Amino acid sequence: MxxxxxxxxxxxxxVNDHRDDRWAYTGIPGIFFNDAESARRDLLELRRDVESEQGCKWSPMRLEKIETLPVSKECILALLNSDMGAFVKSYEVIDVID
Structure with missing residues (x-):
């Protein structure tokens, strides 16, 4: 099997998000990517957009890598009934974009 x-x-x-539960729902949906370079490109584009708006200041952001638990019916139910943290096996900050 x-x-x-x-x-x-x-x-x-x-970076300055100091919640105890990284995966708790905040009302702002997370955006996930298949590879680090796609996430980095999106994040750099976001920084350019923020910095181009008069009066807006960029706040440092963490680029993060997550590994899910093995996919199972129980894990999917935990994800649906709880939060993203119920589905995360490991989490790592791989870069900070200042």
């Missing part, structure tokens, strides 16, 4: 796969995705978040 084969083991269910787990997956690696990339995302980003504010």
């Amino acid at each position: 084969s083991q269910s796969p787990s997956y690696t995705f990339y995302t980003y978040s504010l």
Whole structure:
């Protein structure tokens, strides 16, 4: 019997976000990517957009790598009934974009 796969995705978040639960729902949906370079490109584009707006100041953002738990019915239910943290096996900050 084969083991269910787990997956690696990339995302980003504010550096100064000091919540105890990184994956708690904040009302702002997360954006996830298949690879680090796509996430980095999106984040750099976001920084350009913010910096181009008069009166707006960029806040440092973390580029993050997450690995999911092996996909199972129980994990999907936990994700649907809880938050993203119920589905995350490991989490790593791989860069900070100042």
